[in-house]
Amino acid sequence: MKLFSNSFKYLVNSIIVSLMVLPALVIANEGGFPLDPAPDRSNNMAALQNGAKLFVNYCLNCHSASAMRYSRLQDLGLTDGQIKSNLLLASDKIGDLMKTNLSDKDAKAWFGVTPPDLSVIARAKSSGAGSGADWLYTYLRSYYKDDSRPTGWNNMVFPDVAMPHVLWELQGIRSVKYEDVEEHGKKSRVFSKFETIIPGKLSEAEYNSEVADLVAYLNWMSEPVQNTRKRLGVWVLLWLSVLSFLAWRLNSSYWKDVK
Ligand code: HEC
Structure with missing residues (x-):
């Protein structure tokens, strides 16, 4: 009996806490640069494989993903041979963690900060303004x-930001144009648009697509079991509804005779 009422209290408490925390997250992000929704490629193996390749080629020089082993990339449909010949640095083995060769000391000297580990960056950047992927x-x-x-x-x-534009050869070099706006008698300078100074190797659409693949990979890496988790989530919700129903019935049967 005790078990049921405690679980029920816990459930109610969790809901109350979530409701209190949510608005704080939304407020923290107001006024930032608007985020574009990232295309959902979480089930697109070709996109995830391309994202892994981009990650190894362009990000691993400075960032680690030390919660990931190269061998995990088999989950993206890559064979050991493919991982070894296309993605591994000569000095690494398939069972190794994705570690950068950049030392903390050099990073501090070059950038003033250490590039953070990117294993769970997609989760860390999720906020009221959009998902971490966005x-x-x-x-x-x-x-x-x-x-x-x-x-x-x-x-x-x-x-x-202390990180340079590591994909600039693909995107090209751009500048930002501002415009003056007047609102309620107040003048301010706001972002108007990006302008290309030197075009990159890719068109804008191609570049967006490459970035979408890379982000899909970062998102996958932050939670490689997320598809399993979503399936589990449904069962957890069902179980919780059963629990709430039981708690509610128990509660009424307790108080029936008191009235
Ligand atoms: C030349 C080194 C270098 C490379 C290569 C590099 N980064 Fe960075 N990155 C940094 C540094 C330094 C920072 C810290 C920036 C700061 O705090 O101002 C950073 C920060 C970041 C952040 C912000 C993290 C946070 O917690 O706010 C993200 C996301 C990121 N990098 C993603 C990437 C991705 C994706 C790639 C590959 C396309 C990449 N980086 C390649 C040096 C690099």
Whole structure:
């Protein structure tokens, strides 16, 4: 008996806590650069494989993903042979964790900060303004040239970021145009558009698609079991409804004789 009423209390408490935390998350993100929704490629194996390749080629120089082993990429339909010949650095083995060769000391000296581990970055960046994937998708497409920065780059989503635009050869070099607006008698300068200074190897649509693949991979990596988790979630919800129903029936039968 006790068990049921405690579980029920726990359920109610969790709901109350979630309701209290949600608005705080939404408020924290107001006024930021608007996020573009990342295309959902979570079940697209070709996209995830391409994303893994982009990650190894362009990100692993500086960032680790130390919750991931290369061998895990088999879950994306890659064979050992493919992983070894296309994705592994010569010095690494298939069972190794995805570690960067950049030392903390060099990172500090070059960038002033250590590039964070990206294993769960898609979850870490999720907020009221959009999913972590939306943040990443917009971030990697919002770099612009800024000569006042030590790297020569700046970013609309992450102002004064210490990371250079590592995909610039693909996207090209862009600048930002602002416009003056007047609202309620107040003048301000707001973002108007990006303008291409030097085109990259890819068209805008192609670049967006590559970034979408990379983000799908980062998202997958942050939760490789998420498809299983979603299936489990349905059962958990069913179980909770059964539990709530029982708690409600028990509660009425307790109080029946008191009235
Ligand atoms: C040349 C080194 C370098 C490379 C290559 C690099 N990054 Fe970074 N990255 C950094 C640094 C340094 C930071 C920290 C920026 C800061 O805090 O200002 C960073 C920060 C980030 C962040 C923000 C993390 C946070 O917690 O806010 C993300 C996301 C990110 N990088 C993704 C990537 C992806 C994806 C790639 C591959 C396309 C990549 N990076 C390649 C150096 C690099």
